[in-house]
Every structure is written in structure tokens, then in C-alpha cells.
Amino acid sequence: MSMQNPFEMARKQIDACAKILNLEPHVHEVLRNPMSELHVSLPVRMDDGSTKVFQGFRVQYNDARGPAKGGIRFHPDETIDTVRALAAWMTWKCALLGLPLGGGKGGIICNAKGMSKNELERLSRAYVRAVYQFVGPDKDVPAPDVYTTPAIMAWMMDEYSKIAGRNQFGVITGKPLCLGGSVGRSDATARGGMYTIREAAKELGLNLKNATVAVQGFGNAGIYAAQLAESLFGCKIIAVSDSKGGAICEEGINQEGVCQFKQDTTSVINCPNTRSISNEELLELDVDILIPAALENVITAENAPKIKAKIVAELSNGPTSPEADDILYDNGVHVIPDFLCNAGGVTVSYFEMVQNMYMYYWDEKTVHERLDSKMTIAYHSVSDTSKKYGINMRKAAYVVAVNRVVEAMKLRGWV
Numbered sequence: 263m264s265m266q267n268p269f270e271m272a273r274k275q276i277d278a279c280a281k282i283l284n285l286e287p288h289v290h291e292v293l294r295n296p297m298s299e300l301h302v303s304l305p306v307r308m309d310d311g312s313t314k315v316f317q318g319f320r321v322q323y324n325d326a327r328g329p330a331k332g333g334i335r336f337h338p339d340e341t342i343d344t345v346r347a348l349a350a351w352m353t354w355k356c357a358l359l360g361l362p363l364g365g366g367k368g369g370i371i372c373n374a375k376g377m378s379k380n381e382l383e384r385l386s387r388a389y390v391r392a393v394y395q396f397v398g399p400d401k402d403v404p405a406p407d408v409y410t411t412p413a414i415m416a417w418m419m420d421e422y423s424k425i426a427g428r429n430q431f432g433v434i435t436g437k438p439l440c441l442g443g444s445v446g447r448s449d450a451t452a453r454g455g456m457y458t459i460r461e462a463a464k465e466l467g468l469n470l471k472n473a474t475v476a477v478q479g480f481g482n483a484g485i486y487a488a489q490l491a492e493s494l495f496g497c498k499i500i501a502v503s504d505s506k507g508g509a510i511c512e513e514g515i516n517q518e519g520v521c522q523f524k525q526d527t528t529s530v531i532n533c534p535n536t537r538s539i540s541n542e543e544l545l546e547l548d549v550d551i552l553i554p555a556a557l558e559n560v561i562t563a564e565n566a567p568k569i570k571a572k573i574v575a576e577l578s579n580g581p582t583s584p585e586a587d588d589i590l591y592d593n594g595v596h597v598i599p600d601f602l603c604n605a606g607g608v609t610v611s612y613f614e615m616v617q618n619m620y621m622y623y624w625d626e627k628t629v630h631e632r633l634d635s636k637m638t639i640a641y642h643s644v645s646d647t648s649k650k651y652g653i654n655m656r657k658a659a660y661v662v663a664v665n666r667v668v669e670a671m672k673l674r675g676w677v
């Protein structure tokens with residue numbers, strides 16, 4: 263799958279959904295293409311005195327429902343087709359969550375890891391100068407993504423504000439707290455996923471107290487997910503893994519201990535009171551809930567028949583292949599698809615925009631309650647649609663999201 267052009271993949275998903283919804287050809291055609299995109303060249307003075315020219319992109323896939331929203335990636339392998347695909351997926355994710363936003367994405371081809379802080383700052387500011395006319399709080403609001411950080415968001419917001427001649431905190435999200443960031447952003451993705459797991463468990467009649475959980479990918483999203491599953495619901499986390507391998511303990515893995523161990527040794531393997539387990543074995547464990555939180559394409563046609571979990575909650579993007587999806591559906595495994603399960607991040611980003619406009623900041627409890635409400639409503643819209651059409655949860659999520667975008671385009675008179 264890593265070889266597959268992501269935009270071709272995104273288009274195939276739209277095509278499949280267009281068939282289910284019986285979309286008119288011209289409506290389908292609009293959805294297969296970005297509404298607008300900007301390609302920029304960015305000359306940047308490097309620390310050694312030379313000037314390097316970087317290529318950057320910003321794509322607004324569809325803004326029928328509101329300003330575009332989506333991160334900016336700094337990556338050496340960035341391509342316009344990756345940005346287009348990610349912008350399309352943002353369009354569906356925002357629509358699914360009922361956010362009054364469209365989908366966008368940006369990127370710069372660069373090796374951020376090999377650049378100094380000053381070079382990164384000059385590149386970030388150059389990007390904003392180049393896309394200034396294209397973005398804005400009521401037009402297109404970027405955010406962090408791979409290799410972009412709150413510090414980079416602060417420079418970008420500052421550059422935009424300087425050009426505008428006034429503070430424009432709402433031009434970008436994922437900012438540091440003291441510059442208009444939102445509380446509750448750091449664990450928002452995992453927390454949002456927990457709310458969907460809770461609703462799924464209710465539907466399946468699964469008691470979450472002492473329900474067993476395996477987490478593949480003990481990183482940002484995975485660590486918060488394990489901690490929250492334990493603290494919110496009393497689940498028992500029996501296995502966790504990272505790129506080096508996994509650890510299992512049927513009696514439950516102490517979360518504080520394993521986090522400290524990972525911090526000290528960079529991995530979870532050989533954590534005290536656990537046995538080693540491979541990443542492949544972890545996926546096939548007989549657990550109540552499996553949380554993929556690492557890479558794409560880990561559940562395939564090969565291992566899908568062996569998945570024993572009752573719920574697969576996809577915190578990572580694209581962990582399940584389309585063939586595996588059908589197998590899991592036939593076997594009664596309840597999949598909470600990625601762009602529903604991991605939508606907590608963009609939802610709290612939207613809350614950040616709202617707070618910036620309001621100039622009034624919420625406390626953590628308010629953020630959690632509002633996130634819960636959005637995720638719960640979105641979960642049930644997907645689940646109801648899945649039952650209504652007799653389709654799997656992923657296809658149902660597409661149906662809900664695409665329907666909403668089409669409705670907005672029709673009401674605006676675009677199609």
C-alpha cells in the first residue's frame with residue numbers, strides 16, 4: 263500500500279461512495295478534484311549563507327461547508343498528491359464530525375530534522391508570506407502535522423499577524439497555550455477515540471470494566487489511549503507494542519511503570535512483569551478491544567481472519583486494508599473507522615478556532631464535554647447508517663460525510 267498513490271486511493275474511496283449514493287456524474291466529478299490549490303517556491307537563506315529553494319503546497323479540497331482546515335507537513339517525500347489526498351480526507355472528517363469546516367492540507371518538501379531552528383523559522387515565515395492571500399481565519403486554517411510543532415505554528419501565526427497588521431490568532435491552530443492554544447489538545451485524539459469505544463461497547467453489550475485491551479503503537483496517540491482506557495473505564499491493558507516489539511501481561515500492565523520504562527529504555531520490550539510478544543501476535547490476541555495506533559496497512563487479508571478482538575478502534579490512519587475490512591465485517595468484528603475514531607484532534611482544533619474568535623477560553627472540563635458530545639453524535643450517525651444500508655462502518659462514515667458535503671454544495675448552488 264505504501265507504493266499506492268494516496269490520491270488515487272482517496273479517489274477510489276470517493277468512487278465507491280458515489281456508487282452507494284448514486285451521485286450524479288457532475289457532482290461525483292467535483293468531489294474527485296480539489297477545488298483549488300497553490301504551489302509555491304520558497305527561497306530561504308540557510309545558516310551557511312547559501313540560499314535554498316523549497317517547494318510548498320496548500321490545497322483546499324472542498325470548502326462548501328466552511329473554511330478549509332488541515333495540517334501542514336514538513337517532509338522530504340512530500341508530494342502534491344499526498345497533500346491532495348490528505349485534504350480530501352480532512353473534508354470528509356470535518357463533515358462527519360459536523361464541524362462547519364471544509365478540508366485542506368499543506369506541505370513543504372524539506373528535511374526538517376536536518377535543519378536548524380533558525381532555518382525552520384525562516385522557512386515557516388517564507389511559507390506564510392507565500393500563501394498569505396490564500397489562507398485566513400475565515401478562509402483556510404492550517405494546523406500542525408508531521409514534523410511541524412506548536413513553535414512552528416507560533417511563528418506562522420506571528421508572520422500572518424505582522425502582514426495583517428493586527429493579532430490574528432485564529433489563522434492557525436495547534437498553537438502554544440499562551441498564544442491562543444486550547445486546553446485538552448494533547449490527548450484529544452485518544453480521548454475522542456475513547457468516547458467512540460464507549461458507544462460501541464454500549465451497542466455490543468460489552469462491559470468496559472476489566473475489558474481487555476491491546477495497543478499497537480505506544481506513541482503519542484497510543485500512550486494516551488492506554489492511560490485513558492484504564493482511567494476512564496477501568497479497562498485492563500494487557501499488551502502494548504512499539505516499532506521494536508511488544509510486551510504482554512494477562513493480569514494487566516501497569517501504565518505508569520510501562521511509560522517510565524519506555525522513557526528510560528526507548529521501548530516497551532522487557533518491561534518488568536511482562537513477556538515479549540511480536541507486533542503480529544499482538545494483533546491476533548483474544549482481547550475485547552484492539553487499538554491500532556501505529557502504521558498503515560497492519561490488518562490485511564492475511565491476518566484479518568485471525569483477528570479475535572470484538573472492537574477494532576482505529577486511532578492510526580489507514581491500519582486496515584479494504585480486503586481486510588470486508589473479512590472483519592463478515593466475521594462480526596466491530597471496526598470504528600479511522601476518520602471517526604481519531605477525529606478528536608481536529609475537533610479540538612476547531613474548538614481552538616472558536617475560542618480564538620470568541621476571545622474567551624474554556625476550561626478543560628468544557629472541552630472534554632463538548633468533544634464527547636461531537637464524537638458521540640458522529641459515532642451514532644455512522645452506526646445508524648451502517649445498519650440502514652447494510653454496509654460496514656467505514657463505508658457508512660463515507661456515506662454520512664459525502665452526503666453532507668453534497669447537500670452544502672447543492673444549497674449553495676454549486677451543483
Ligand code: NAD
Nearest residue numbers: 451479480481482483504505541555556577578579604607
Ligand atoms: P508517534 O510517532 O508518536 O507514535 C507511533 C508509535 O508507533 C511509536 O511508538 C512507534 O514506535 C510505533 N511504531 C512504529 N512502527 C511500528 C510497527 N511497525 N509496529 C508497531 N509499532 C510501531 O505517532 P502518533 O502521533 O501517535 O500517531 C500514530 C498514528 O495515529 C498515525 O497513524 C497518525 O496519523 C494517527 N493520528 C495521530 C493523531 C495525533 O493527534 N497524534 C491524530 C490523528 C491520527
